Amino acid sequence: MRISSFKVIFIGLLLALPIAGFAYDKNESETDKKFDPNEMIMHHVKDAHEFHIIDINDKAISLPLPIILWTDNGLTTFMSSEFHHDDTGQVVVEKNGGKFVKLHEKIYQLNEGATSVTFDEKHDPTNASKPLDISITRNVFMMWVSVLVLLLVFISAARVYKKSENKVPTGIAGFVEPLVVFVRDEIARPMIGEHKYKRYMPYLLTIFFFIWINNIFGLIPILNGANLSGNIAFTFTLAVFTFIITTFSGNKNYWKHIFWMPGVPVPMKIFLMPIELIGIFTKPISLMIRLFANITAGHIIILALMSLIFIFETVAVAPISVLFSLFITVIEIVVTAIQAYIFTILSALYFGMATEEEHH
Amino acid sequence: MDLVNPGFGLVFWTAITFLILLFILRRFAWKPILGAVSEREESIKSALDSAEEAKKEMQNLQADNERILKEARAERDAMLKEARELKEGIISEAKEQAKVEGDKMMKQAQAAIESEKKAALADIKAQVATLSVDIAEKVIKEELSDKKKQLKLVDDMLGDIKLN
Numbered sequence: 001m002r003i004s005s006f007k008v009i010f011i012g013l014l015l016a017l018p019i020a021g022f023a024y025d026k027n028e029s030e031t032d033k034k035f036d037p038n039e040m041i042m043h044h045v046k047d048a049h050e051f052h053i054i055d056i057n058d059k060a061i062s063l064p065l066p067i068i069l070w071t072d073n074g075l076t077t078f079m080s081s082e083f084h085h086d087d088t089g090q091v092v093v094e095k096n097g098g099k100f101v102k103l104h105e106k107i108y109q110l111n112e113g114a115t116s117v118t119f120d121e122k123h124d125p126t127n128a129s130k131p132l133d134i135s136i137t138r139n140v141f142m143m144w145v146s147v148l149v150l151l152l153v154f155i156s157a158a159r160v161y162k163k164s165e166n167k168v169p170t171g172i173a174g175f176v177e178p179l180v181v182f183v184r185d186e187i188a189r190p191m192i193g194e195h196k197y198k199r200y201m202p203y204l205l206t207i208f209f210f211i212w213i214n215n216i217f218g219l220i221p222i223l224n225g226a227n228l229s230g231n232i233a234f235t236f237t238l239a240v241f242t243f244i245i246t247t248f249s250g251n252k253n254y255w256k257h258i259f260w261m262p263g264v265p266v267p268m269k270i271f272l273m274p275i276e277l278i279g280i281f282t283k284p285i286s287l288m289i290r291l292f293a294n295i296t297a298g299h300i301i302i303l304a305l306m307s308l309i310f311i312f313e314t315v316a317v318a319p320i321s322v323l324f325s326l327f328i329t330v331i332e333i334v335v336t337a338i339q340a341y342i343f344t345i346l347s348a349l350y351f352g353m354a355t356e357e358e359h360h
Numbered sequence: 361m362d363l364v365n366p367g368f369g370l371v372f373w374t375a376i377t378f379l380i381l382l383f384i385l386r387r388f389a390w391k392p393i394l395g396a397v398s399e400r401e402e403s404i405k406s407a408l409d410s411a412e413e414a415k416k417e418m419q420n421l422q423a424d425n426e427r428i429l430k431e432a433r434a435e436r437d438a439m440l441k442e443a444r445e446l447k448e449g450i451i452s453e454a455k456e457q458a459k460v461e462g463d464k465m466m467k468q469a470q471a472a473i474e475s476e477k478k479a480a481l482a483d484i485k486a487q488v489a490t491l492s493v494d495i496a497e498k499v500i501k502e503e504l505s506d507k508k509k510q511l512k513l514v515d516d517m518l519g520d521i522k523l524n
Contacts, residue, residue: 046362047370068369104362134369143374147381154389161396167403173393180393201394202386210381232363233370237378296363 037307045227045299048105048138049080053222060085065141070132071109073097080135089117089125098131107133139234142226146213154209183208183344191348196355200348203245207238208344215295215336219329229339230295232288239288242347247280250354283350287343294339298332301325492521 051063064081076096083091089103092110099110101117108128110117117125153172160173169177183205188197214229228234256262258276261269305325309317499513 042363047367132368134372136373137369139370140373140377143377147377150381151384151389154385154393158389158392161392167396167400169396176393177397180390181397184394184397202382202390205390206378206382206385210378231366231370233366233368234374236366237371237374241375241378292364 035307035310037304037311040307041300041303043105044303045230045296046105047227047231049083049102049107049135050085051138051141051226063141065136065138067100067107067135068133069100069107069109070134071096071098076100076131089119089128092116101125101128106130107135138226139228139231142217142228143214143234146210146217146228150209150213179209180205187341187345187348191345192352192355196352197348199249200245200351203241204344204348207241207347208340211238211291211343212336212340215340216333218295218299219332219336227296227299230292230299232292235288235292238291238343239284242287242350243281243284245347246283246350246354249351251357253356253358254354283346287346291339291343294335298328298335301328302332488521492517 049067050065053061053063055061062085064079067078067080069076073096076098078093078095080102082093083102087102087104089101089108091101092115093100099114101108101110103117103125107130108117108125109131111127111129114127118127120126154176157169157173157176160169160171161167164170184197184201187208188201188204191197192200211229214234218227218229258280259273261272261276264272302325305321305328308321309315495517499510499517502509502513
């Protein structure tokens with residue numbers, strides 16, 4: 001019963017996907033200014049300080065999110081609704097002895113004495129600076145939603161085992177267990193090895209499901225495509241975790257392969273050392289860029305296909321746009337799992353390389 | 361360029377959130393789930409092992425049964441053989457005994473017959489003697505009247521006796 005209701009929700013979201021995207025873009029075009037696909041796409045792909053849901057008759061319906069800033073006067077917090085959906089630096093909010101404006105989803109603090117923002121030719125503010133911004137943005141909010149979902153799913157799955165005496169996976173555990181076993185048997189065991197994989201299981205499982213669910217959330221249009229896993233800050237952080245774990249679990253053999261490659265002549269050893277040293281860093285960097293680029297590119301393609309309707313300003317393109325964007329969306333759904341899988345398997349591979357014992 | 365510039369706020373929150381998520385899930389989800397899965401795998405493995413063992417035991421039992429059956433059969437055969445031998449022995453012994461007994465009886469009978477015959481012969485001899493004495497008496501009485509006749513008579517009578 002539980003699994004079938006999951007199915008219903010999932011299929012429902014799939015069906016709502018092209019329609020919602022369509023509806024949003026239509027509202028965007030109703031404004032008088034000329035439709036700018038680049039701005040629209042970037043607005044979707046990047047982070048935002050409010051959780052915009054929909055525009056009805058030019059009135060934005062959105063969830064305000066807290067803005068948290070570290071300024072010279074200490075911690076400053078206020079709700080993003082105080083900007084009244086302004087994103088051009090017009091509305092000035094005064095808080096904690098500072099004046100703040102929001103410009104292209106960045107919070108600027110006006111310099112002492114200034115009352116409004118002045119711009120240079122590049123449209124960069126000249127009399128304002130950026131304070132340290134640790135706001136609960138759209139992405140942070142969606143990340144927490146995803147964490148709640150993950151906790152709900154996996155802790156209730158764990159409770160199924162605790163309740164049943166013979167450890168039979170029923171209900172949600174039946175859905176979760178194959179995935180967990182997949183990560184264990186197809187990722188951790190072959191990549192790290194039978195003896196050491198257990199230590200890395202919690203990290204690999206967490207990273208796999210954390211990336212996967214955020215990839216999926218990024219595709220749900222009613223969440224306004226909170227593009228968390230397509231944000232480089234997110235992928236950067238996870239890649240840093242993989243880098244730290246790899247570096248700290250590196251054994252003698254691992255470092256020997258980096259600094260003094262065994263089995264090659266001495267000039268070659270010297271030649272390989274800088275390459276291997278760079279390799280330590282290129283591995284996590286590739287992880288970071290791969291996930292970020294794949295997810296962001298998918299979003300951009302879907303939004304660009306939708307934008308075609310408004311670029312050509314004819315509804316005749318709509319069927320093609322919708323069809324293509326549906327096609328890409330289906331691919332993207334596959335990509336959500338593939339990218340989570342790739343990130344996890346490569347992390348496991350790096351851990352396996354770091355802990356590999358010398359061959360005798 | 362914003363797009364490829366990691367913002368500090370999101371890095372900060374991602375790191376904190378991920379660490380908390382990792383900690384909670386490790387404690388409350390991964391440990392029980394992985395534990396249950398491996399426990400089940402262990403129990404399946406041990407069940408299979410014990411099934412294999414039971415199968416082996418069954419085979420052993422079957423072999424045992426067969427062996428016992430074979431033994432029983434052999435024992436039966438031995439017993440039958442023994443019985444047959446016994447029977448034959450008894451029969452041959454009985455035959456022998458019967459023969460011995462028969463021989464003995466025959467001998468006794470022969471001995472009896474012999475003695476009877478002897479007795480009869482002795483009797484006959486005695487009778488012949490008396491008879492011949494009687495005859496002789498009569499003849500002598502008669503013959504003694506005529507010398508010639510006396511001699512002839514003696515001769516005849518003697519010849520008769522020889523025939524016996």
